[in-house]
Amino acid sequence: MKLNLISLLLALFLLGALICGEEELNTEQETNIEQEKVIDHGTIDQEYSPHFHFFESFSDGLGKERWIKSSDAKFQGEWKFEESQEPCGIADDIGLVLQNEAKHHGISTKFENKFEASKEGLFFQYEVRFQEHVTCSGAYVKLLPDFEPINLNGDLHYVVMFGPDKCGETNKVHLIFKRFNPKTEEWEERALVKDSPSPIFDTISHVYSFLVNTDGTFKVFVDLKVVTEGTIDEEFFDGWQPETVDDPEDEKPEDWVDEAMIEDPEVTKPEDWVDEEFIPNEEAEEPEDWDEDEDGEWERPMIKNPDFTGKWNHPMIGNPEYKGEWSPKQMPNPDYYLDESPGVLNDIYGIGFELWIMSPKILFDNVILGKAEAKEQAFEYAEKTWGKKFKFQEIERKRKEKERVEMLKGGFVQRVRTFILNLIDSLIYTFKKYPIPSIATSVIILLSTIWLFSKLLRKSPQAQTNTQANPQIAEKEKIGNKSKSKNESEEFIFLKTWSDVSMPEDTSESEKEEEEEEEEAEEVEDVGIDYDDDDSRDDQEDED
Template identity: 35%
Template sequence: MELSAGKFLCLFALLSVVSAEIFFEDRFDDEWEKRWVKSDWKKDGDGAGDWNHTAGKWFGDENDKGIQTYPDYRFFAISAQFPEFSNKDKSLVFQFSVKHEQKLDCGGGYMKLLSGDVDQKKFGAETPYSIMFGPDICGYSTKKVHAILTRNGKNHLIKKEVPCETDQLTHLYTFIIRPDATYSILIDNVEKQSGSLYNDWDLLPPKTIKDPDAKKPEDWDEKEYIPDPDDKKPEGYDDIPKEIPDTDTKKPEDWDDEEDGEWTPPTIPNPEYKGAWKQKKIKNPNYKGKWKAPMIDNPDFSDDPDLYVFPNLKYVGIELWQVKSGTLFDNVLITDDAEYAKKVAEETWGKHKDAEKAAFDEAEKKKEEEEKANEKNDIDDIDDDDDDADDTDAEDSHEKDDDNNKIEEEATSTHDEL
């Protein structure tokens, strides 16, 4: 029996999904608190934030909920455990969605993968992690996607810039690490950055280094330009004055040399003066360029075919500080199959993004209308206050007129008595 091309593709897609290994997946149903552990980190001193289970203020489906940070000026730490695994010989796909409803001005929206045994009730900023990934925003300077990999106890930041989304809608962030030590970073299912773990992180010492024993030869000439030996200063060049007497100016007729002193005409810039003489420069025929030490193999370099491997991943967590709370996390996925991650993205974020955008636009329109109405009410209140003030001023004026009349009457009466 032969399969049509369409049926074959459907069967292939089904087999791909079936073969995907899902290490962790959470869409935050009503039992989410059974899987996630809130940390006591920063609880002393009222510094720890909490989490709301909500779809947010605007959404594509009110039943599609995540967990949202609250209140403001807090530290947030929460984690979930999954069966320990290694990504050796397979891809590692880390994906989740983030929505900054509060129009975030300073705070993180990233998540972490942790290895080994972790006390989840003490999970915090000092807890070692294996991977940190996701958006971070603070002011005008920081608006980027973090992709930090830990090796031998040291955190290594990606050397490339990956701008993050900064609006108030849900966005999907995906980090793929492959067995060939290549990677991709996607936002909303679109690749924004890719490359090699070797090149884009300093996970290993460099393969080559400058020869520490190399010395610049004594006759090495690094001067690109030299004075032109044929260019000579013209005779009398230095005798040309910068200013000369203004010959068009005459001594005033009322000038008295005995009383005013000897008259000297004012000076003006000399059109013949050309400034300080500078010798012309020419290309140096002996120029050899800037000297650089030759590169040699680094004796400290040792390749690691398992550079991409994280051998005992066991937890996923959110740990961050926010000035303004309101970030909503959802659809967390850890798998070995990028196609499955894409499928999840399409049936979650992709399915609801248009309706969410419409709901957001409607909320913004309503907000704008309310602001205009409030402005009108404020103006009306000011006008009413002005009318009241006019009435009060009129009453005050009448009172002042009555007082003035009384004073005038008293003054007239006194005058009559005199």
């Protein structure tokens, strides 16, 4: 009965919470359902992919064949092709996801044909979503020269490195070019250092893009908006070989004077100048109980010097023999070569991710590489895909923030109500995404609940029926209850006797004898009924 009452109250409480939140739930659900309308990825991909040299949306299910994990033992991190952990606004939207924290991840793909960025510039774009809080992780991409994906490693040269990175003092969107120096026969990098944009490290999707023209101009975009632009020159980039270098054979002359200031030789410290700020207290006397063996040698305590006039600093004057700062002579840099077209990049053969992360579940999606003129088509594609996801995730983010604020203000009841609404949202999403497993699980839970309640409800009537059908069981239960009452009474008398040990007894001798006779009669009656086997009954009949 108590369980039934509790269940009824719980059901009424849940119903009330749902009724109170019905209006808000319907409003939010309508927004969510509107955002979750399925888009035809295949149709959109077919429409825009001809404009790009390389395009990867992972929606065709062939990503596992195109993208190859490095065989280098350094890369222990796993990759999976899966949907985001939370709804992204587009059903069945697959991405490339890093799985493990504190591990190196390496995976890449090679184009069927190399991309010649030197002819018509370069445009590159991709999406990234940090599904968990970022502490120290990179999400940048490397555009690679000729290579084999199976041999990807950290020492492999790249043409361009681009994307967000956060670790230690680094918190920027990298844009680094590497060019081959024909004189040194080495790859040299030049990194964007001025106006380097800051990445966005929330838990919703963002799109990063950059454009390089053959005339050396460039632009960096975050969420389809320009955040940095300029020309590839020394003002914006740093790292390539300078035109001149220090002459290693040039040494500083011994008589070279590089001290610009010296002390004024005509000025001396005044004789009455007192620069001792503290002096011993002459009035202090050694304590009578001072023991040098235990306390050490006694010293007078220090006091502020009443004649203290401050610290004296020698005036400085310009050094008449000063020749200036010395620096070695410059000579032509034997490793320098004039890069007359810094915007003309080397050929690109593939794309790779070579990352060490502390924040797992980083998701990459919709990777695009093409000519500079492909920017417009890439932006249109992003507006139809990423734009839809971004709006949905932004709505969800604001809704959760609003619920969190209301929950903190509303107390316990509001927290329970918010929990129920979130639970319903999760159940609806789960039913949509996995209908068959969800229905099967619901049926199992429902049948288990019905079975449990029916078992609880049948327990009390069944016991009553058994008692009525079997008089011996009823008699035995009656005697058991009687013995239990007797034992409880004796226990109470025993406890009372100990608590009232100083009180005189009120029971007379005759009353005690009557109680003892009743107890003996009850014991004889109990003995006659408690036999459980035939041999015991026969022995008792013989004795009678």
